[in-house]
Amino acid sequence: SDRYDFKTIEAKWQQRWAEEKPYKVSEDPSRKKYYVLEMFPYPSGRIHMGHVRNYSIGDVIARYKRMQGFNVIHPMGWDAFGLPAENAALKRGIHPATWTYDNIAYMRDQLKAMGLSYDWDRELATCDPSYYRWEQLIFLQMLEKGLVYRKETTVNWCKSCQTVLAREQVIDGCCWRCDEHVLPKTMYGWFFKITDYADELLEDLDQLTGWPEKVVTMQRNWIGRSEGLACDFPVEDSQEKITIFTTRPDTIFGVTFMSLAVEHPLIDKLIQGREEETRVREFIEKTLIEKQRLAVDEEPEKHGVFTGAYCINPFNGERVPIYVANFVLMEYGTGAVMAVPAHDQRDFEFARKYGLPIRPVIQPEGNHLAGETMEEAWTGPGKLVDSAEFTGMDWQEAKKAIIDYAADKGFGRPHITYRLRDWGISRQRYWGAPIPIIHCPECGVVPVPADELPVTLPGTNDPNGSHAPLHQQEEFYSTSCPGCGGPARRETDTMDTFVESSWYFARYTCPDNDQAPLDPAKAGYWLPVDQYIGGVEHAILHLLYSRFFTKVLRDLGYLNIDEPFTNLLTQGMVIKDGAKMSKSKGNVVDPSDLIDQYGADTTRLFSLFAAPPEKDLEWNAQGVDGASRFLNRVYRLVNSSLDCFQEEPQDIRISDLNETDRALYRKTHQTIQRVTDSIETNFHFNTAISAVMELTNQISRLTAEQAARIHRTVLRQALEAILRLLFPMVPHFCAELWEQTGHTTLLDQEPWPTCDPEALKEEEITIVVQVNGKVRARLQVPAAIQEEDLKKQALADERVQKFTGDKKPRKIIVVQGKLVNIVV
Numbered sequence: 130s131d132r133y134d135f136k137t138i139e140a141k142w143q144q145r146w147a148e149e150k151p152y153k154v155s156e157d158p159s160r161k162k163y164y165v166l167e168m169f170p171y172p173s174g175r176i177h178m179g180h181v182r183n184y185s186i187g188d189v190i191a192r193y194k195r196m197q198g199f200n201v202i203h204p205m206g207w208d209a210f211g212l213p214a215e216n217a218a219l220k221r222g223i224h225p226a227t228w229t230y231d232n233i234a235y236m237r238d239q240l241k242a243m244g245l246s247y248d249w250d251r252e253l254a255t256c257d258p259s260y261y262r263w264e265q266l267i268f269l270q271m272l273e274k275g276l277v278y279r280k281e282t283t284v285n286w287c288k289s290c291q292t293v294l295a296r297e298q299v300i301d302g303c304c305w306r307c308d309e310h311v312l313p314k315t316m317y318g319w320f321f322k323i324t325d326y327a328d329e330l331l332e333d334l335d336q337l338t339g340w341p342e343k344v345v346t347m348q349r350n351w352i353g354r355s356e357g358l359a360c361d362f363p364v365e366d367s368q369e370k371i372t373i374f375t376t377r378p379d380t381i382f383g384v385t386f387m388s389l390a391v392e393h394p395l396i397d398k399l400i401q402g403r404e405e406e407t408r409v410r411e412f413i414e415k416t417l418i419e420k421q422r423l424a425v426d427e428e429p430e431k432h433g434v435f436t437g438a439y440c441i442n443p444f445n446g447e448r449v450p451i452y453v454a455n456f457v458l459m460e461y462g463t464g465a466v467m468a469v470p471a472h473d474q475r476d477f478e479f480a481r482k483y484g485l486p487i488r489p490v491i492q493p494e495g496n497h498l499a500g501e502t503m504e505e506a507w508t509g510p511g512k513l514v515d516s517a518e519f520t521g522m523d524w525q526e527a528k529k530a531i532i533d534y535a536a537d538k539g540f541g542r543p544h545i546t547y548r549l550r551d552w553g554i555s556r557q558r559y560w561g562a563p564i565p566i567i568h569c570p571e572c573g574v575v576p577v578p579a580d581e582l583p584v585t586l587p588g589t590n591d592p593n594g595s596h597a598p599l600h601q602q603e604e605f606y607s608t609s610c611p612g613c614g615g616p617a618r619r620e621t622d623t624m625d626t627f628v629e630s631s632w633y634f635a636r637y638t639c640p641d642n643d644q645a646p647l648d649p650a651k652a653g654y655w656l657p658v659d660q661y662i663g664g665v666e667h668a669i670l671h672l673l674y675s676r677f678f679t680k681v682l683r684d685l686g687y688l689n690i691d692e693p694f695t696n697l698l699t700q701g702m703v704i705k706d707g708a709k710m711s712k713s714k715g716n717v718v719d720p721s722d723l724i725d726q727y728g729a730d731t732t733r734l735f736s737l738f739a740a741p742p743e744k745d746l747e748w749n750a751q752g753v754d755g756a757s758r759f760l761n762r763v764y765r766l767v768n769s770s771l772d773c774f775q776e777e778p779q780d781i782r783i784s785d786l787n788e789t790d791r792a793l794y795r796k797t798h799q800t801i802q803r804v805t806d807s808i809e810t811n812f813h814f815n816t817a818i819s820a821v822m823e824l825t826n827q828i829s830r831l832t833a834e835q836a837a838r839i840h841r842t843v844l845r846q847a848l849e850a851i852l853r854l855l856f857p858m859v860p861h862f863c864a865e866l867w868e869q870t871g872h873t874t875l876l877d878q879e880p881w882p883t884c885d886p887e888a889l890k891e892e893e894i895t896i897v898v899q900v901n902g903k904v905r906a907r908l909q910v911p912a913a914i915q916e917e918d919l920k921k922q923a924l925a926d927e928r929v930q931k932f933t934g935d936k937k938p939r940k941i942i943v944v945q946g947k948l949v950n951i952v953v
């Protein structure tokens with residue numbers, strides 16, 4: 130057959146790479162390192178097209194950088210804890226560990242069948258005690274530094290499943306698994322103090338020039354820094370005061386009521402014994418239940434209830450009625466808002482609904498707002514009115530002046546609030562890393578001594594072992610206190626799986642280290658990750674947590690960097706029939722079928738050629754066929770030209786070549802230039818591949834006669850360039866042809882081709898310029914010059930103008946590539 134035998138070829142090279150380990154690396158201070166990393170997969174069972182795309186992109190970069198001489202680290206592992214393993218265990222009656230490790234074994238084979246150039250000796254699985262024991266140690270070291278704490282919070286609790294649910298697992302107020310009503314429950318949980326790093330996490334975003342701007346913006350908004358005023362409003366007839374946070378101190382004379390979050394701790398005191406008490410309590414209860422029902426980001430309709438109590442605006446001594454409102458968040462600012470309906474839309478709607486006064490205190494230029502006629506809040510700029518001594522000030526100026534005034538009088542202070550919350554890491558599930566803590570009735574919370582780590586998950590070595598939540602496994606939790614030796618109880622929460630993925634990229638630098646989580650020398654050599662590649666769905670949490678962990682590990686002395694990922698590429702989705710490929714849509718293409726039918730190289734080539742990495746990739750069967758046909762064409766082309774590899778190559782000077790040879794030589798070097806440029810600018814492999822296709826076409830178009838006479842070295846260089854340039858994308862294919870053409874080196878160790886600058890210069894020709902038939906000048910012009918440009922240049926030439934003078938040319942005759950005759 131005239132199709133190349135990809136099955137044999139791919140198996141052969143995969144075996145060689147497994148045996149010879151050309152992708153195994155170690156630290157070498159004499160060489161520049163390059164760390165390329167794709168987000169590691171969850172071992173869900175099989176790889177999908179999204180993986181194929183992600184890993185193909187990473188592999189091209191790894192191979193390209195290797196050919197450029199970098200010491201390239203390119204590792205792979207498994208994000209192996211998490212819920213699906215437990216669900217599968219429930220459904221199929223197998224242990225989560227069995228399910229996970231079986232999947233890993235299967236998916237590892239699938240990745241190997243793609244020919245990805247990983248250093249497999251660095252593989253890690255986060256569910257392995259050899260990994261999570263170090264995570265437990267990091268937890269303890271963070272605890273010691275005050276970066277871990279335990280507090281009571283409200284969680285989503287499913288009574289029938291006896292577990293906390295994540296926000297996404299509450300659907301219409303019910304448990305996604307059993308459909309039971311989900312209720313708020315206060316319980317203890319462990320937290321990482323990510324807010325301690327809020328400022329640094331925000332500031333260092335400026336360093337991340339190699340990240341997509343939209344990801345940086347999403348992180349900035351997530352951290353959500355707000356500057357403003359914290360101000361105390363004394364409660365009437367009471368010693369209490371309510372502290373509010375506002376970003377608009379300039380509007381403080383426009384306050385007409387106060388709104389508290391339903392969870393605000395002062396509410397009880399405010400309403401006790403008042404006639405409003407029952408109504409308020411009912412409102413709070415209703416609101417708490419309603420909160421459970423809301424989808425993430427869904428805004429409830431604004432409701433509130435008057436408490437009967439008043440507080441005093443310290444700026445003007447006015448009485449301000451206190452409301453409880455469902456749109457005030459306890460977790461933000463101080464959980465209390467001074468309401469200014471004239472200048473805040475939420476307050477405006479609330480005021481209209483409950484008939485509260487609207488009092489404008491910021492007047493925009495050329496307009497006069499009146500509370501009775503306003504149709505919406507004015508949130509723009511303006512000058513202060515009805516604001517005592519601040520009247521007449523510009524709003525920006527007034528912000529400062531009012532903060533200063535409050536600070537001076539002692540009832541307020543400048544305040545910065547972050548939207549970012551501390552990271553709750555407690556999960557009540559089985560399949561996660563146990564939190565290494567012991568609760569002792571005498572000593573309280575006691576850390577597990579470091580030399581007793583790991584606290585292993587029970588039952589993982591036994592396929593029939595229990596995988597019930599740890600709080601149901603007495604053998605696990607009953608223990609003795611490391612402090613007093615008395616009976617004690619182990620912590621039964623496990624860690625959020627995002628903890629594992631927050632530092633795995635660092636662990637790859639010493640995956641077998643059994644002395645410490647990290648080796649600062651090794652980490653120092655390899656980190657930061659130069660190029661990270663993954664889905665944009667991780668734009669916030671995973672990337673933020675990894676940045677946080679990097680700073681923590683730096684402060685614990687393990688790392689000497691501030692940021693983990695210098696460059697980030699967020700690849701687009703793989704879509705089919707206009708929708709993301711997913712099981713639920715039934716439009717999944719299984720990469721294994723493709724690899725079976727077309728081979729790994731064709732599959733890789735298709736995924737790289739169909740779209741630039743950051744764009745969505747639309748699946749189409751013709752595209753795969755096209756990729757396959759192209760590779761077969763190159764295969765035949767090289768095989769029909771084997772003789773050019775038999776002679777010793779000669780030195781080439783472009784000026785010595787005849788026209789056909791010169792054209793191919795130029796094209797070869799232009800292609801090298803274009804491919805390199807396309808990769809360097811945002812990894813646009815699709816245009817890189819197009820360039821190689823053009824070069825291939827130019828060779829294929831040679832007539833039999835031209836082909837027979839073409840300069841052997843020029844042809845050889847062209848074909849070698851094709852193999853080198855395509856190698857990162859279709860490695861088995863190129864490795865095989867490289868060998869078939871008599872090379873004994875591995876292409877990985879071959880340098881990336883460089884281009885001959887002489888060849889990139891545009892070809893120039895000499896044109897004779899006549900005036901009325903007499904030769905007056907000779908011009909050096911690009912060979913491809915347009916006729917109009919040539920005429921202009923001829924007319925503009927001084928030597929020519931001497932003879933044409935002011936006379937208007939009657940006629941200009943152009944003989945292509947030779948002559949211009951101007952008749953005057």
Ligand code: ANZ
Nearest residue numbers: 355374375376377380457458461462464467469472473
């Ligand atoms: C008075 C005011 C007047 C406000 C005005 C805005 C406009 P950002 O910018 O997002 O930080 N706020 C404060 N704490 C809140 C909470 N716990 N729940 C809901 N809203 C809260 O928003 C800050 C503004 O959001 C604050 O400034 C406060 O309303 C409100 F013309 O105070 B403002």
Ligand code: ZN
Nearest residue numbers: 569572610613
């Ligand atoms: Zn004790």
